[in-house]
Amino acid sequence: MKHKRTIVLMLCVLCFSAAAQAQLELYWSDEFDGAVLDLGVWERQVGDGTAYGLPSGWGNNEQQYYTQLSLNSYVQDGLLHIVTYDVPFAGFDYSSARIRTKGAFEFRYGKVEARIKLPKGAGMWPAFWMLPTDSPYGGWAANGEIDVIEAVNQMTTIHGTIHYGGSFPDNTSAGGTVGGADYSQDFHVYAVEWEPDQIRWSVDGQPYRTLSNSAWNSASAPSNPRAPFDQQFHLLLNLAVGGNFPGDPNGSTVFPQELLVDWVRVHRLAQTPFAGAASPIPGRIEAEDFDEGWPGDAYVDCDAANNGGAYRPDSDVDIEPCSEGGFDVGWMCPGEWLEYTVDVATAGTYDLLARVASEASGGSLRFEFDGADVSGAIGVPATGGWQTWTTVQTRVELDAGEQVVRLVNLGGGGAEFNINWFELEAVSLSCGAADLADPLGVLDFSDVTAFLVGFATADPAADLAPPSGIYDFSDVVAFLVAFGNGCP
Numbered sequence: 001m002k003h004k005r006t007i008v009l010m011l012c013v014l015c016f017s018a019a020a021q022a023q024l025e026l027y028w029s030d031e032f033d034g035a036v037l038d039l040g041v042w043e044r045q046v047g048d049g050t051a052y053g054l055p056s057g058w059g060n061n062e063q064q065y066y067t068q069l070s071l072n073s074y075v076q077d078g079l080l081h082i083v084t085y086d087v088p089f090a091g092f093d094y095s096s097a098r099i100r101t102k103g104a105f106e107f108r109y110g111k112v113e114a115r116i117k118l119p120k121g122a123g124m125w126p127a128f129w130m131l132p133t134d135s136p137y138g139g140w141a142a143n144g145e146i147d148v149i150e151a152v153n154q155m156t157t158i159h160g161t162i163h164y165g166g167s168f169p170d171n172t173s174a175g176g177t178v179g180g181a182d183y184s185q186d187f188h189v190y191a192v193e194w195e196p197d198q199i200r201w202s203v204d205g206q207p208y209r210t211l212s213n214s215a216w217n218s219a220s221a222p223s224n225p226r227a228p229f230d231q232q233f234h235l236l237l238n239l240a241v242g243g244n245f246p247g248d249p250n251g252s253t254v255f256p257q258e259l260l261v262d263w264v265r266v267h268r269l270a271q272t273p274f275a276g277a278a279s280p281i282p283g284r285i286e287a288e289d290f291d292e293g294w295p296g297d298a299y300v301d302c303d304a305a306n307n308g309g310a311y312r313p314d315s316d317v318d319i320e321p322c323s324e325g326g327f328d329v330g331w332m333c334p335g336e337w338l339e340y341t342v343d344v345a346t347a348g349t350y351d352l353l354a355r356v357a358s359e360a361s362g363g364s365l366r367f368e369f370d371g372a373d374v375s376g377a378i379g380v381p382a383t384g385g386w387q388t389w390t391t392v393q394t395r396v397e398l399d400a401g402e403q404v405v406r407l408v409n410l411g412g413g414g415a416e417f418n419i420n421w422f423e424l425e426a427v428s429l430s431c432g433a434a435d436l437a438d439p440l441g442v443l444d445f446s447d448v449t450a451f452l453v454g455f456a457t458a459d460p461a462a463d464l465a466p467p468s469g470i471y472d473f474s475d476v477v478a479f480l481v482a483f484g485n486g487c488p
């Protein structure tokens with residue numbers, strides 16, 4: 001029984017991976033084709049690490065000083081060069097460079113790859129790697145580190161590693177190696193496929209190590225199987241010299257040495273509509289038909305399990321059979337959100353209805369269209385049970401065209417709710433021809449102006465078009481409301 005279950009789980013993992021790979025698309029790249037290194041993207045980190053809280057040679061007894069000189073990091077003929085010289089600099093025997101995208105390019109999940117030619121020689125330690133931008137789980141390495149590639153000395157072994165666990169020195173690591181070639185002789189493509197529940201390393205498209213989320217943890221978030229690798233990370237490239245991993249250079253090391261990078265590319269899973277096409281508006285959208293995509297892109301859910309286990313069992317989002325038929329999204333925690341790709345047929349006014357249930361009072365939800373709050377907070381009352389449904393509604397103004405709707409639990413009162421569906425109904429607004437009709441024809445701006453001018457003078461009746469006295473404030477208000485609703 002246990003054996004059988006293991007096989008099923010393994011098959012699911014394979015299915016998910018295959019599906020994810022199929023929809024990856026190029027998200028970001030630096031081809032290093034410009035005249036110079038793009039310092040709007042890459043920040044040169046300078047010094048021996050002390051300025052970054054990493055004394056003692058960046059925490060590794062490294063022997064180089066990283067400079068901001070273009071001698072040590074530059075772009076030429078389509079390649080990034082990171083060069084180390086054995087010329088004393090700032091009191092250190094070697095100079096080199098370390099660059100990062102922190103603050104300029106950060107992302108969560110994706111296939112990260114670079115085409116790299118490695119340096120060679122005792123004491124060489126090139127790396128292409130990733131660090132988290134924020135540290136919600138604590139200091140290094142409780143907040144994680146993903147090394148796409150490291151190699152040392154003669155460059156015959158490639159290392160792919162993650163660091164995690166507690167804060168130093170209570171951290172640990174896992175990963176793998178591949179060897180058998182001199183990787184300094186040619187360019188190779190080094191890649192990591194970083195997914196919510198799995199990290200895979202490859203060289204030239206040949207996988208050599210796979211880790212699932214049971215292989216890692218973060219001490220400060222033991223119940224989150226994805227921590228610490230569920231945060232935004234940025235990229236780093238550097239060439240260290242000496243230190244704990246390679247040992248120091250010796251008389252056989254030839255200088256200068258350089259790390260060459262042809263390109264760095266990040267591919268990510270495209271967010272796509274659940275049914276493969278945008279949902280039409282006006283229309284009803286089932287809450288459980290949220291978009292396909294990674295957590296943080298298509299949805300955010302409080303925990304990685306589908307607590308309801310229904311409909312989309314591999315999803316984090318908690319889906320259960322609904323007492324009204326079909327399914328609903330339950331366990332909607334404060335802060336959770338779901339996205340839906342929709343196509344609004346016509347710009348205009350819509351009634352927005354949401355079918356909700358909650359045992360708690362004080363909850364509220366909001367709808368955003370392409371990032372704009374269109375609904376404000378819509379209160380969710382206590383309905384008398386988690387499967388006792390009521391409809392809440394508000395009126396919204398929508399633009400036409402394909403958009404992404406985000407349904408957010410605002411968390412007012414900390415209340416959870418369940419949601420079965422939401423619906424947008426076009427509001428048919430009368431332009432008021434009947435109400436505004438008068439012997440002179442339909443009320444227009446010149447009539448309103450005449451009325452307001454007349455009202456502002458001592459003798460309004462005299463200024464109004466004949467026959468006088470046919471308009472009053474209720475006519476003007478009706479006109480302005482109709483005009484505001486898009487009537488001509």
Ligand SMILES: [Ca+2]
Binds near residue numbers: 032033078261262263
């Ligand atoms: Ca290039």
Ligand SMILES: [Ca+2]
Binds near residue numbers: 301303316
């Ligand atoms: Ca969940």
Ligand SMILES: [Ca+2]
Binds near residue numbers: 301
């Ligand atoms: Ca949930």
Ligand SMILES: [Ca+2]
Binds near residue numbers: 286
């Ligand atoms: Ca439903």
